[in-house]
Amino acid sequence: MKTAREIIETYDGPHVRIMEVCGTHTHEIFRLGIRKLLPEQVELISGPGCPVxxxxxxxxxxxxxxxxxxxxxxxxxxxxxxxxxxxxxxxxxxxxxxxxxxxxxxxxxxxxxxxxxxxxxxxxxxxxxxxxxxxxxxxxxxxxxxxxxxxxxxxxxxxPQAYEALKGSADVFLYPGHVNAITGTHLCEALAEEGVSGVVAGFTAKELMTALAVALVKFQEGKPFFVNCYPRVVTQExxxxxxxxxxxxxxxxxxxxxxxxxxxxxxxxxxxxxxxxxxxxxYQVPIIEGKPNPACRCGDVLQGKCKPSDCKVFGKVCTPQHPVGACMVSGEGACSAYYQYS
Structure with missing residues (x-):
């Protein structure tokens, strides 16, 4: 029987886009060196799971x-x-x-x-x-x-509403384990019935590797799926x-x-x-319409439309010391992860 690492490293199926909904997953996958194990047809993209x-x-x-x-x-x-x-x-x-x-x-x-x-x-x-x-x-x-x-x-x-808004942006969602610990898995199961695939993942190396391996195995079966790969913390209710x-x-x-x-x-x-x-x-706060810096592509990064490195100001004008956007500031942000590890 293959280990999770063997399944990941020997994957020879179709191209698959897996969205790390959670910013902590993004950082941990980088920090643990898991990205270096992925075949070129396995693409990890960031999602809107960083609250900041x-x-x-x-x-x-x-x-x-x-x-x-x-x-x-x-x-x-x-x-x-x-x-x-x-x-x-x-x-x-x-x-x-x-x-x-x-x-x-x-x-x-x-x-x-x-x-x-x-x-x-x-x-x-x-x-x-x-x-x-x-x-x-x-x-x-x-x-x-x-x-x-x-x-x-x-x-x-x-x-839940964010998942609905992101339908079609990825082949598989890597669901945030801490959110599902509160909400349970009912929503994820319902999304699978609607054709949206995903796995709930924990945060250790073993838990992340297991979740990715399960996602790749299930994806090759060609049917929408949901698997809870974090059962020690996440329950259905x-x-x-x-x-x-x-x-x-x-x-x-x-x-x-x-x-x-x-x-x-x-x-x-x-x-x-x-x-x-x-x-x-x-305090009767008036309606305020904020204006983000037009050079910042945080919005595209959060939708999985681009990688942080695709942004023209990434690592140049925009750094952790002088952030242009929120994704470079937050400890869960995709841009800070790419800057720190990539």
């Missing part, structure tokens, strides 16, 4: 508006600080006197608000199904603690507790994705009974 990368320019502009115009202390994950907005990044706003604090979780932001009642505090809530429950818990804690100085600015997104929490506190809304545009019902916002913690409502 798909967050639109307008969201950064909204955060800067809160910090500079409303005097709000903005708490955020570190990756967002250097993502370019229309005129500046959050780092640029900080140079102009804005209070920008890096936190490691929404709970840290809620704690800061509790310990600094004289400041208005907003947490930048970005991410997919994996991180949304934590944002909800921070709001729940703020209500229990009686805080009136805490809110969240939401850019939370859900993957997912995390019911997380699903119930998010459903209780949030509802679907239309959301803009960098590169993919506005996707109906692909975002999450606080329900009406929790709107006192919604920063857009609390």
């Amino acid at each position: 990368c798909v967050t639109p320019v307008s969201f950064i502009d909204e955060a800067i508006y809160l910090a500079l115009e409303k005097g709000v202390t903005v708490c955020t994950f570190g990756d967002l600080v250097r993502v370019p907005g229309t005129k500046m990044s959050l780092a640029g706003a900080r140079e102009q006197g804005a209070k920008i604090r890096i936190v490691y979780s929404p709970a840290d932001a809620e704690k800061y608000a509790r310990e600094h009642p004289e400041e208005q505090v907003t947490f930048l809530s970005v991410g997919f199904e994996t991180t949304t429950p934590a944002g909800c818990l921070s709001v729940k804690s703020a209500k229990e603690d009686g805080l009136s100085n805490y809110s969240i600015l939401t850019a939370n997104k859900t993957m 997912g995390s019911r507790e997380a699903q119930v929490l998010v459903d209780e506190m949030m509802e679907a809304c239309d959301s803009e994705w960098r590169g993919l545009g506005m996707i109906p019902a692909s975002g999450m916002k606080l329900r009406q009974e929790w709107q006192e913690f919604d920063a857009r409502i609390k």
